[in-house]
Amino acid sequence: MHTKTLTELARDLKARKLSSEELTRSYLTRIERFNPQLNAFITVLQEEALAAARAADARIKCADANALTGLPLAHKDIFCTAGVKTSCGSKMLDNFVSPYDATVVERFRQAGMVLLGKTNMDEFAMGSSNETSFYGPVKNPWDPTRVPGGSSGGSAAAVAARLAPAATGTDTGGSIRQPAALTGLTGIKPTYGRVSRYGMIAFASSLDQAGVITYTAEDAALLLGAMAGFDPRDSTSVDRPVPDYTAELERPLKGLRIGLPKEFFDPGLDGRVGAAVHAALTIYKKLGAEVRDISLPNFWLSVPTYYVVAPAECSSNLSRFDGVRFGHRCESPVDLLDLYTRSRGEGFGAEVKRRIMTGTYVLSAGYYDAYYLKAQKTRTLIRQDFITAFENVDVIMGPSTPTPAFGLGEKTGDPITMYLNDIYANGVNLAGLPGISIPMGFVDKLPVGLQIIGNYFDETRLLSAAHQYQRETDWHRQIPRGFE
Protein backbone atom coordinates (compact mmCIF):
# COMPACT_ATOMS: atom_id res chain seq x y z
CA MET A 1 0.00 0.00 0.00
CA HIS A 2 2.97 2.35 0.42
CA THR A 3 3.36 2.64 -3.35
CA LYS A 4 -0.04 4.31 -3.67
CA THR A 5 -0.63 8.03 -3.87
CA LEU A 6 -2.51 9.87 -1.14
CA THR A 7 -5.54 10.17 -3.44
CA GLU A 8 -5.54 6.42 -4.08
CA LEU A 9 -5.27 5.71 -0.37
CA ALA A 10 -8.18 8.08 0.28
CA ARG A 11 -10.29 6.05 -2.16
CA ASP A 12 -9.33 2.78 -0.48
CA LEU A 13 -10.23 4.14 2.95
CA LYS A 14 -13.55 5.41 1.71
CA ALA A 15 -14.34 2.08 0.05
CA ARG A 16 -13.31 0.36 3.32
CA LYS A 17 -10.78 -1.76 1.45
CA LEU A 18 -8.36 -0.65 4.10
CA SER A 19 -8.55 0.72 7.62
CA SER A 20 -6.64 3.73 8.82
CA GLU A 21 -5.12 1.57 11.55
CA GLU A 22 -3.72 -0.92 9.00
CA LEU A 23 -2.40 1.92 6.89
CA THR A 24 -0.85 3.72 9.85
CA ARG A 25 0.78 0.53 11.13
CA SER A 26 2.26 -0.11 7.73
CA TYR A 27 3.91 3.35 7.63
CA LEU A 28 5.09 3.10 11.24
CA THR A 29 6.73 -0.22 10.40
CA ARG A 30 8.48 1.33 7.41
CA ILE A 31 9.63 4.28 9.53
CA GLU A 32 11.08 1.87 12.10
CA ARG A 33 12.87 -0.05 9.38
CA PHE A 34 14.20 2.77 7.18
CA ASN A 35 14.45 5.88 9.31
CA PRO A 36 17.75 4.91 11.00
CA GLN A 37 19.49 5.07 7.61
CA LEU A 38 17.76 8.26 6.43
CA ASN A 39 17.33 10.34 9.62
CA ALA A 40 14.16 11.84 8.14
CA PHE A 41 12.24 12.03 11.43
CA ILE A 42 13.10 13.88 14.64
CA THR A 43 10.07 12.52 16.51
CA VAL A 44 7.94 9.46 15.68
CA LEU A 45 4.49 9.34 17.29
CA GLN A 46 3.78 5.61 17.41
CA GLU A 47 1.10 5.53 20.14
CA GLU A 48 -0.53 8.81 19.23
CA ALA A 49 -0.73 7.87 15.56
CA LEU A 50 -2.42 4.54 16.27
CA ALA A 51 -4.92 6.22 18.60
CA ALA A 52 -5.69 8.83 15.93
CA ALA A 53 -6.06 6.09 13.32
CA ARG A 54 -8.57 4.19 15.46
CA ALA A 55 -10.52 7.41 16.03
CA ALA A 56 -10.51 7.99 12.26
CA ASP A 57 -11.75 4.46 11.62
CA ALA A 58 -14.63 5.11 14.02
CA ARG A 59 -15.48 8.31 12.12
CA ILE A 60 -15.40 6.47 8.80
CA LYS A 61 -17.66 3.78 10.24
CA CYS A 62 -20.34 6.26 11.33
CA ALA A 63 -20.08 8.22 8.08
CA ASP A 64 -18.61 11.28 9.80
CA ALA A 65 -15.58 11.32 7.50
CA ASN A 66 -14.26 13.68 4.84
CA ALA A 67 -11.76 13.07 2.04
CA LEU A 68 -8.80 13.26 4.43
CA THR A 69 -10.05 11.28 7.42
CA GLY A 70 -7.70 8.43 8.30
CA LEU A 71 -4.88 9.44 5.96
CA PRO A 72 -1.44 9.57 7.59
CA LEU A 73 0.98 12.44 7.13
CA ALA A 74 4.13 13.93 8.66
CA HIS A 75 4.70 17.52 9.74
CA LYS A 76 7.92 19.43 9.36
CA ASP A 77 9.22 20.09 12.86
CA ILE A 78 8.68 23.82 12.36
CA PHE A 79 4.92 23.48 12.97
CA CYS A 80 3.86 23.66 16.61
CA THR A 81 2.09 20.49 17.77
CA ALA A 82 0.34 20.59 21.15
CA GLY A 83 1.97 18.29 23.69
CA VAL A 84 4.65 17.17 21.23
CA LYS A 85 8.27 18.29 21.02
CA THR A 86 8.68 21.01 18.36
CA SER A 87 12.41 21.57 17.83
CA CYS A 88 12.70 23.46 14.53
CA GLY A 89 15.86 21.40 14.01
CA SER A 90 17.65 23.37 16.74
CA LYS A 91 19.35 22.66 20.03
CA MET A 92 17.64 25.88 21.14
CA LEU A 93 14.25 24.12 21.09
CA ASP A 94 15.39 20.58 21.85
CA ASN A 95 13.44 20.74 25.13
CA PHE A 96 10.41 22.63 23.78
CA VAL A 97 7.00 20.97 23.98
CA SER A 98 4.51 23.19 22.21
CA PRO A 99 1.53 24.23 24.33
CA TYR A 100 -0.65 24.69 21.22
CA ASP A 101 -1.26 23.57 17.63
CA ALA A 102 -0.33 25.57 14.55
CA THR A 103 -3.39 26.38 12.42
CA VAL A 104 -2.14 23.99 9.72
CA VAL A 105 -1.76 21.20 12.30
CA GLU A 106 -5.17 21.97 13.80
CA ARG A 107 -6.91 21.87 10.41
CA PHE A 108 -5.46 18.49 9.46
CA ARG A 109 -6.16 17.15 12.95
CA GLN A 110 -9.79 18.24 12.74
CA ALA A 111 -10.08 16.63 9.32
CA GLY A 112 -9.08 13.37 10.99
CA MET A 113 -5.61 12.99 9.49
CA VAL A 114 -3.11 10.85 11.38
CA LEU A 115 0.16 12.47 12.41
CA LEU A 116 3.01 9.94 12.04
CA GLY A 117 5.74 12.21 13.35
CA LYS A 118 7.80 15.37 12.97
CA THR A 119 10.38 15.58 10.24
CA ASN A 120 13.99 16.70 10.29
CA MET A 121 14.91 20.06 8.78
CA ASP A 122 17.67 22.62 8.51
CA GLU A 123 17.95 24.54 11.78
CA PHE A 124 15.19 27.19 11.85
CA ALA A 125 14.68 26.41 8.12
CA MET A 126 18.00 28.05 7.25
CA GLY A 127 19.71 25.82 4.75
CA SER A 128 19.38 24.11 1.39
CA SER A 129 20.77 20.68 2.25
CA ASN A 130 19.39 19.68 5.66
CA GLU A 131 22.98 19.67 6.93
CA THR A 132 22.45 22.50 9.44
CA SER A 133 20.06 20.41 11.59
CA PHE A 134 21.06 19.88 15.24
CA TYR A 135 19.79 16.31 14.71
CA GLY A 136 22.22 15.54 11.90
CA PRO A 137 21.89 15.50 8.14
CA VAL A 138 19.14 13.65 6.25
CA LYS A 139 20.16 11.25 3.45
CA ASN A 140 18.61 11.36 0.00
CA PRO A 141 16.78 8.05 -0.61
CA TRP A 142 17.97 8.15 -4.25
CA ASP A 143 21.60 8.15 -3.15
CA PRO A 144 22.55 8.13 0.54
CA THR A 145 25.82 9.98 -0.15
CA ARG A 146 23.77 12.98 -1.33
CA VAL A 147 21.62 15.60 0.37
CA PRO A 148 17.82 15.57 0.04
CA GLY A 149 17.79 19.36 -0.25
CA GLY A 150 16.42 21.68 2.39
CA SER A 151 15.19 23.07 4.49
CA SER A 152 12.23 20.64 4.33
CA GLY A 153 14.69 17.78 3.70
CA GLY A 154 13.22 15.38 6.25
CA SER A 155 9.73 15.78 4.78
CA ALA A 156 11.07 15.15 1.28
CA ALA A 157 13.15 12.12 2.26
CA ALA A 158 10.25 10.63 4.26
CA VAL A 159 7.81 10.92 1.35
CA ALA A 160 10.36 9.79 -1.28
CA ALA A 161 11.22 6.68 0.76
CA ARG A 162 7.49 5.99 1.24
CA LEU A 163 7.68 6.44 5.02
CA ALA A 164 4.72 8.84 4.81
CA PRO A 165 2.30 9.39 1.91
CA ALA A 166 2.62 13.20 2.23
CA ALA A 167 4.28 15.79 4.44
CA THR A 168 4.03 19.47 5.17
CA GLY A 169 6.87 21.86 4.53
CA THR A 170 7.63 25.56 4.60
CA ASP A 171 9.23 27.63 1.89
CA THR A 172 10.99 30.92 2.63
CA GLY A 173 13.39 30.82 -0.32
CA GLY A 174 12.84 27.42 -1.94
CA SER A 175 12.59 25.11 1.07
CA ILE A 176 9.67 23.10 -0.34
CA ARG A 177 10.40 23.24 -4.08
CA GLN A 178 14.13 22.50 -3.93
CA PRO A 179 13.93 19.34 -1.74
CA ALA A 180 10.90 18.15 -3.74
CA ALA A 181 12.95 18.55 -6.92
CA LEU A 182 15.98 16.73 -5.52
CA THR A 183 13.92 13.74 -4.31
CA GLY A 184 11.55 13.31 -7.28
CA LEU A 185 8.42 14.71 -5.62
CA THR A 186 5.75 17.36 -6.11
CA GLY A 187 6.13 20.38 -3.82
CA ILE A 188 3.93 23.45 -3.78
CA LYS A 189 4.59 26.83 -2.18
CA PRO A 190 1.32 28.77 -2.28
CA THR A 191 0.91 32.54 -2.63
CA TYR A 192 2.11 34.51 0.38
CA GLY A 193 -0.87 34.78 2.74
CA ARG A 194 -2.77 31.80 1.30
CA VAL A 195 -1.95 29.45 4.22
CA SER A 196 -1.84 30.58 7.83
CA ARG A 197 1.56 31.10 9.43
CA TYR A 198 0.12 30.85 12.95
CA GLY A 199 2.16 28.38 14.97
CA MET A 200 4.75 28.03 12.22
CA ILE A 201 8.04 29.09 13.81
CA ALA A 202 8.99 32.33 12.07
CA PHE A 203 12.16 32.70 10.01
CA ALA A 204 11.51 35.63 7.62
CA SER A 205 7.93 36.74 8.07
CA SER A 206 7.46 38.55 4.74
CA LEU A 207 8.63 35.43 2.84
CA ASP A 208 7.54 32.38 4.89
CA GLN A 209 4.74 30.26 3.48
CA ALA A 210 3.53 26.73 4.26
CA GLY A 211 2.84 24.05 1.67
CA VAL A 212 3.03 20.33 1.04
CA ILE A 213 5.31 17.69 -0.45
CA THR A 214 3.42 14.87 -2.17
CA TYR A 215 3.67 12.33 -5.02
CA THR A 216 1.27 14.10 -7.33
CA ALA A 217 -0.37 17.45 -8.01
CA GLU A 218 -3.68 15.69 -7.35
CA ASP A 219 -2.48 14.86 -3.81
CA ALA A 220 -1.26 18.43 -3.33
CA ALA A 221 -4.68 19.77 -4.44
CA LEU A 222 -6.39 17.54 -1.88
CA LEU A 223 -4.22 18.80 0.99
CA LEU A 224 -4.01 22.44 -0.04
CA GLY A 225 -7.81 22.68 -0.10
CA ALA A 226 -7.84 21.79 3.61
CA MET A 227 -4.86 23.86 4.69
CA ALA A 228 -5.52 27.12 2.84
CA GLY A 229 -7.88 29.84 3.96
CA PHE A 230 -8.27 32.86 6.17
CA ASP A 231 -7.01 32.75 9.74
CA PRO A 232 -7.59 35.76 12.00
CA ARG A 233 -4.59 34.64 14.10
CA ASP A 234 -2.14 35.41 11.27
CA SER A 235 -2.04 39.15 10.55
CA THR A 236 -0.96 38.59 6.93
CA SER A 237 -3.48 35.84 6.17
CA VAL A 238 -5.57 36.81 3.17
CA ASP A 239 -9.37 36.71 3.44
CA ARG A 240 -10.27 35.21 0.12
CA PRO A 241 -12.30 32.10 -0.76
CA VAL A 242 -10.39 28.86 -1.34
CA PRO A 243 -11.18 27.33 -4.75
CA ASP A 244 -11.96 23.64 -5.16
CA TYR A 245 -8.48 22.73 -6.40
CA THR A 246 -9.38 19.10 -7.06
CA ALA A 247 -12.40 19.98 -9.20
CA GLU A 248 -10.26 22.22 -11.42
CA LEU A 249 -7.48 19.71 -12.11
CA GLU A 250 -8.82 18.70 -15.51
CA ARG A 251 -9.28 22.24 -16.82
CA PRO A 252 -7.92 21.99 -20.39
CA LEU A 253 -4.46 23.41 -21.06
CA LYS A 254 -5.30 24.39 -24.62
CA GLY A 255 -4.13 27.93 -25.20
CA LEU A 256 -2.10 28.05 -21.95
CA ARG A 257 0.64 30.65 -22.43
CA ILE A 258 3.91 29.47 -20.88
CA GLY A 259 6.67 32.02 -20.36
CA LEU A 260 10.25 30.80 -20.59
CA PRO A 261 12.65 33.33 -19.03
CA LYS A 262 15.93 33.45 -20.92
CA GLU A 263 17.75 34.40 -17.69
CA PHE A 264 17.04 30.94 -16.22
CA PHE A 265 19.26 29.33 -18.84
CA ASP A 266 22.51 30.84 -17.61
CA PRO A 267 25.94 29.18 -17.38
CA GLY A 268 25.20 28.06 -13.79
CA LEU A 269 22.54 25.66 -15.10
CA ASP A 270 23.56 22.04 -15.76
CA GLY A 271 22.83 21.62 -19.48
CA ARG A 272 21.16 18.28 -18.86
CA VAL A 273 18.68 19.94 -16.49
CA GLY A 274 18.02 22.57 -19.16
CA ALA A 275 17.40 19.80 -21.71
CA ALA A 276 14.89 18.18 -19.34
CA VAL A 277 12.99 21.49 -19.15
CA HIS A 278 12.78 21.61 -22.94
CA ALA A 279 11.58 18.00 -23.05
CA ALA A 280 8.83 18.90 -20.56
CA LEU A 281 7.84 21.88 -22.72
CA THR A 282 7.41 19.54 -25.69
CA ILE A 283 4.77 17.69 -23.70
CA TYR A 284 3.03 20.93 -22.79
CA LYS A 285 2.94 21.94 -26.45
CA LYS A 286 1.37 18.59 -27.24
CA LEU A 287 -1.29 19.39 -24.63
CA GLY A 288 -2.12 22.60 -26.50
CA ALA A 289 0.05 25.09 -24.63
CA GLU A 290 2.06 27.78 -26.31
CA VAL A 291 5.62 28.69 -25.23
CA ARG A 292 6.74 32.32 -25.28
CA ASP A 293 10.25 33.62 -24.65
CA ILE A 294 10.22 36.18 -21.88
CA SER A 295 12.74 38.14 -19.87
CA LEU A 296 13.07 38.83 -16.15
CA PRO A 297 15.82 41.46 -16.44
CA ASN A 298 16.27 41.84 -12.67
CA PHE A 299 16.47 38.11 -12.00
CA TRP A 300 20.20 38.40 -11.16
CA LEU A 301 19.27 40.52 -8.13
CA SER A 302 17.13 37.87 -6.48
CA VAL A 303 19.73 35.91 -4.46
CA PRO A 304 21.62 38.99 -3.18
CA THR A 305 18.30 40.69 -2.33
CA TYR A 306 17.14 37.56 -0.54
CA TYR A 307 20.35 37.42 1.54
CA VAL A 308 19.70 40.91 2.86
CA VAL A 309 15.94 40.65 3.45
CA ALA A 310 15.81 37.12 4.92
CA PRO A 311 18.71 37.56 7.41
CA ALA A 312 17.35 40.98 8.45
CA GLU A 313 13.96 39.48 9.27
CA CYS A 314 15.55 36.45 10.92
CA SER A 315 17.73 38.54 13.20
CA SER A 316 14.61 40.27 14.42
CA ASN A 317 12.43 37.14 14.68
CA LEU A 318 15.04 35.07 16.49
CA SER A 319 15.58 37.71 19.16
CA ARG A 320 12.74 36.00 21.06
CA PHE A 321 15.12 33.16 21.95
CA ASP A 322 16.66 34.67 25.06
CA GLY A 323 16.88 31.77 27.51
CA VAL A 324 14.20 33.28 29.73
CA ARG A 325 10.73 32.00 28.82
CA PHE A 326 11.44 28.86 26.79
CA GLY A 327 14.24 27.17 24.95
CA HIS A 328 17.85 26.54 25.87
CA ARG A 329 19.38 28.31 28.87
CA CYS A 330 23.12 28.24 29.63
CA GLU A 331 24.46 26.95 32.95
CA SER A 332 25.00 29.42 35.83
CA PRO A 333 24.77 32.79 34.05
CA VAL A 334 26.58 35.56 35.94
CA ASP A 335 24.29 38.35 34.76
CA LEU A 336 21.46 38.98 32.31
CA LEU A 337 23.75 39.75 29.37
CA ASP A 338 25.71 36.56 30.01
CA LEU A 339 22.40 34.66 30.14
CA TYR A 340 21.36 36.03 26.75
CA THR A 341 24.65 35.69 24.91
CA ARG A 342 25.66 32.25 26.14
CA SER A 343 22.14 30.77 25.84
CA ARG A 344 22.01 32.00 22.23
CA GLY A 345 25.64 31.17 21.49
CA GLU A 346 25.13 27.58 22.68
CA GLY A 347 21.59 27.10 21.38
CA PHE A 348 22.11 28.22 17.78
CA GLY A 349 24.27 26.47 15.19
CA ALA A 350 26.81 28.14 12.86
CA GLU A 351 24.48 28.89 9.90
CA VAL A 352 21.80 30.44 12.12
CA LYS A 353 24.45 32.59 13.82
CA ARG A 354 25.79 33.64 10.42
CA ARG A 355 22.36 34.76 9.31
CA ILE A 356 21.54 36.54 12.57
CA MET A 357 24.84 38.41 12.33
CA THR A 358 24.34 39.26 8.66
CA GLY A 359 20.89 40.59 9.53
CA THR A 360 22.17 42.51 12.53
CA TYR A 361 24.85 44.11 10.37
CA VAL A 362 22.54 45.15 7.50
CA LEU A 363 20.05 46.66 9.93
CA SER A 364 22.63 48.47 12.05
CA ALA A 365 23.00 52.24 12.16
CA GLY A 366 25.01 53.53 9.22
CA TYR A 367 24.41 50.44 7.04
CA TYR A 368 20.62 50.29 6.96
CA ASP A 369 20.21 52.44 3.84
CA ALA A 370 23.04 50.82 1.93
CA TYR A 371 21.82 47.28 2.49
CA TYR A 372 18.30 46.90 3.81
CA LEU A 373 16.60 49.85 2.14
CA LYS A 374 18.46 49.08 -1.09
CA ALA A 375 17.27 45.46 -0.97
CA GLN A 376 13.68 46.52 -0.42
CA LYS A 377 13.98 48.58 -3.59
CA THR A 378 15.53 45.77 -5.63
CA ARG A 379 12.74 43.58 -4.26
CA THR A 380 10.29 45.95 -5.94
CA LEU A 381 12.18 45.56 -9.23
CA ILE A 382 12.08 41.76 -8.96
CA ARG A 383 8.34 41.74 -8.32
CA GLN A 384 7.72 44.22 -11.13
CA ASP A 385 9.45 41.87 -13.60
CA PHE A 386 7.02 39.11 -12.71
CA ILE A 387 3.98 41.41 -12.88
CA THR A 388 5.06 42.58 -16.34
CA ALA A 389 5.65 39.00 -17.48
CA PHE A 390 2.20 37.90 -16.32
CA GLU A 391 0.61 40.48 -18.60
CA ASN A 392 1.54 38.19 -21.51
CA VAL A 393 1.77 34.70 -20.06
CA ASP A 394 -0.30 32.53 -17.69
CA VAL A 395 2.55 30.64 -16.05
CA ILE A 396 6.34 30.77 -16.07
CA MET A 397 8.35 27.56 -16.34
CA GLY A 398 11.97 26.69 -15.77
CA PRO A 399 14.26 24.46 -13.72
CA SER A 400 13.64 24.15 -9.96
CA THR A 401 17.37 23.82 -9.24
CA PRO A 402 20.54 24.28 -11.32
CA THR A 403 21.75 20.70 -10.71
CA PRO A 404 20.50 17.40 -9.29
CA ALA A 405 21.22 16.57 -5.61
CA PHE A 406 24.78 17.35 -4.55
CA GLY A 407 26.96 15.35 -2.16
CA LEU A 408 26.82 15.60 1.63
CA GLY A 409 29.52 18.05 2.71
CA GLU A 410 30.11 19.25 -0.86
CA LYS A 411 28.82 22.80 -0.32
CA THR A 412 29.17 23.34 3.42
CA GLY A 413 32.51 25.13 3.09
CA ASP A 414 31.23 28.23 1.32
CA PRO A 415 27.87 29.79 2.20
CA ILE A 416 27.55 31.50 -1.22
CA THR A 417 27.85 28.22 -3.15
CA MET A 418 25.09 26.81 -0.95
CA TYR A 419 22.90 29.91 -1.35
CA LEU A 420 23.12 29.79 -5.16
CA ASN A 421 21.37 26.43 -5.15
CA ASP A 422 18.12 28.36 -4.65
CA ILE A 423 18.76 30.80 -7.49
CA TYR A 424 15.50 29.91 -9.28
CA ALA A 425 13.48 29.84 -6.06
CA ASN A 426 14.34 33.01 -4.12
CA GLY A 427 12.69 35.50 -6.50
CA VAL A 428 9.32 33.74 -6.22
CA ASN A 429 9.30 34.27 -2.44
CA LEU A 430 10.47 37.88 -2.76
CA ALA A 431 7.53 38.54 -5.09
CA GLY A 432 5.12 36.47 -2.93
CA LEU A 433 4.02 34.32 -5.88
CA PRO A 434 3.00 30.64 -5.86
CA GLY A 435 5.37 28.04 -7.26
CA ILE A 436 5.35 24.28 -7.69
CA SER A 437 8.11 21.80 -8.48
CA ILE A 438 7.25 18.53 -10.23
CA PRO A 439 9.48 15.63 -11.29
CA MET A 440 10.60 16.01 -14.95
CA GLY A 441 13.22 13.32 -15.40
CA PHE A 442 16.60 12.12 -14.22
CA VAL A 443 20.18 13.32 -14.56
CA ASP A 444 22.87 10.86 -13.42
CA LYS A 445 20.05 8.64 -12.09
CA LEU A 446 18.98 11.50 -9.80
CA PRO A 447 15.59 13.23 -10.08
CA VAL A 448 15.30 16.81 -11.33
CA GLY A 449 12.33 19.16 -11.07
CA LEU A 450 10.37 21.49 -13.30
CA GLN A 451 9.33 24.70 -11.60
CA ILE A 452 6.02 26.29 -12.56
CA ILE A 453 5.47 29.81 -11.24
CA GLY A 454 1.98 31.28 -11.23
CA ASN A 455 0.32 34.62 -10.78
CA TYR A 456 -0.99 35.64 -7.34
CA PHE A 457 -3.58 33.15 -6.00
CA ASP A 458 -3.47 31.13 -9.22
CA GLU A 459 -2.64 27.83 -7.47
CA THR A 460 -5.53 26.30 -9.43
CA ARG A 461 -3.71 26.79 -12.71
CA LEU A 462 -0.37 25.55 -11.30
CA LEU A 463 -1.99 22.39 -10.00
CA SER A 464 -3.94 21.66 -13.19
CA ALA A 465 -0.85 22.26 -15.36
CA ALA A 466 1.16 19.95 -13.08
CA HIS A 467 -1.58 17.33 -12.95
CA GLN A 468 -2.00 17.09 -16.72
CA TYR A 469 1.76 16.76 -17.22
CA GLN A 470 1.69 13.93 -14.70
CA ARG A 471 -1.02 12.18 -16.72
CA GLU A 472 1.39 12.13 -19.66
CA THR A 473 4.51 11.09 -17.74
CA ASP A 474 5.49 8.67 -15.01
CA TRP A 475 8.47 10.45 -13.44
CA HIS A 476 6.38 10.98 -10.31
CA ARG A 477 5.76 7.24 -10.09
CA GLN A 478 9.43 6.30 -9.75
CA ILE A 479 10.51 4.91 -6.40
CA PRO A 480 14.14 4.94 -5.21
CA ARG A 481 15.80 1.53 -5.18
CA GLY A 482 15.55 -0.32 -1.91
CA PHE A 483 12.34 1.47 -0.93
CA GLU A 484 9.92 -0.30 -3.31
Next chain:
Amino acid sequence: MSLTPDEVRSIARLARLAISDRDIPRYADNLSRILDFVAQLDKADTTSVAPMAHPLDMSQRLREDAVTESNQRELFQKNAPQVEAGLYLVPKVIE
Protein backbone atom coordinates in the same frame (compact mmCIF):
# COMPACT_ATOMS: atom_id res chain seq x y z
CA MET B 1 35.17 44.13 1.92
CA SER B 2 36.83 42.39 4.79
CA LEU B 3 35.46 42.50 8.33
CA THR B 4 38.04 42.71 11.10
CA PRO B 5 37.85 40.41 14.14
CA ASP B 6 36.79 43.42 16.22
CA GLU B 7 33.96 44.23 13.83
CA VAL B 8 32.73 40.62 14.08
CA ARG B 9 32.90 40.82 17.89
CA SER B 10 30.88 44.01 17.77
CA ILE B 11 28.20 42.49 15.50
CA ALA B 12 28.04 39.43 17.77
CA ARG B 13 27.63 41.72 20.77
CA LEU B 14 24.75 43.58 19.09
CA ALA B 15 23.14 40.24 18.21
CA ARG B 16 23.63 38.93 21.78
CA LEU B 17 25.60 35.93 20.57
CA ALA B 18 28.58 34.52 22.46
CA ILE B 19 31.19 33.56 19.85
CA SER B 20 34.43 31.95 20.96
CA ASP B 21 37.70 33.62 19.90
CA ARG B 22 38.60 30.46 18.03
CA ASP B 23 35.54 30.89 15.76
CA ILE B 24 35.96 34.61 15.06
CA PRO B 25 38.21 34.23 11.97
CA ARG B 26 35.76 31.82 10.35
CA TYR B 27 32.81 34.16 10.91
CA ALA B 28 34.91 37.10 9.68
CA ASP B 29 35.63 35.20 6.47
CA ASN B 30 32.03 33.96 5.93
CA LEU B 31 30.36 37.27 6.74
CA SER B 32 32.80 39.19 4.52
CA ARG B 33 31.98 36.87 1.64
CA ILE B 34 28.25 37.27 2.20
CA LEU B 35 28.54 41.07 2.35
CA ASP B 36 30.68 41.09 -0.80
CA PHE B 37 28.05 38.98 -2.51
CA VAL B 38 25.12 41.19 -1.55
CA ALA B 39 27.13 44.30 -2.52
CA GLN B 40 26.12 43.41 -6.11
CA LEU B 41 22.91 45.26 -5.32
CA ASP B 42 24.87 48.53 -5.70
CA LYS B 43 24.95 47.90 -9.45
CA ALA B 44 21.15 48.11 -9.69
CA ASP B 45 19.67 51.49 -10.52
CA THR B 46 16.96 52.08 -7.93
CA THR B 47 16.44 55.79 -8.46
CA SER B 48 12.78 56.56 -7.79
CA VAL B 49 11.98 52.92 -6.97
CA ALA B 50 9.74 52.56 -3.91
CA PRO B 51 10.92 50.10 -1.26
CA MET B 52 8.77 47.02 -0.85
CA ALA B 53 8.01 45.72 2.62
CA HIS B 54 5.24 43.27 1.84
CA PRO B 55 4.52 41.21 -1.29
CA LEU B 56 0.81 41.99 -1.42
CA ASP B 57 0.82 45.67 -0.42
CA MET B 58 -1.66 44.93 2.29
CA SER B 59 -2.23 47.21 5.20
CA GLN B 60 -2.13 45.85 8.71
CA ARG B 61 -5.43 44.31 9.70
CA LEU B 62 -6.65 45.36 13.13
CA ARG B 63 -8.90 43.32 15.37
CA GLU B 64 -11.55 44.42 17.82
CA ASP B 65 -10.10 45.41 21.17
CA ALA B 66 -11.69 42.49 22.97
CA VAL B 67 -10.39 39.79 25.31
CA THR B 68 -9.98 36.62 23.25
CA GLU B 69 -7.33 34.64 25.10
CA SER B 70 -7.62 32.90 28.44
CA ASN B 71 -4.79 32.88 30.95
CA GLN B 72 -2.64 29.77 30.47
CA ARG B 73 0.37 30.80 32.47
CA GLU B 74 0.98 27.41 34.06
CA LEU B 75 0.87 25.64 30.72
CA PHE B 76 3.24 28.13 29.11
CA GLN B 77 5.64 28.11 32.03
CA LYS B 78 6.13 24.35 31.67
CA ASN B 79 8.65 25.27 28.97
CA ALA B 80 10.47 27.85 31.08
CA PRO B 81 13.99 27.08 32.28
CA GLN B 82 13.35 28.55 35.74
CA VAL B 83 10.15 29.81 37.37
CA GLU B 84 9.03 30.54 40.89
CA ALA B 85 5.59 31.56 42.12
CA GLY B 86 4.45 32.05 38.52
CA LEU B 87 7.37 34.34 37.70
CA TYR B 88 10.25 33.81 35.27
CA LEU B 89 13.59 33.88 37.06
CA VAL B 90 16.66 35.65 35.65
CA PRO B 91 19.97 36.71 37.25
CA LYS B 92 19.73 39.76 39.43
CA VAL B 93 19.35 42.90 37.28
CA ILE B 94 19.20 45.64 39.92
CA GLU B 95 21.66 45.67 42.82
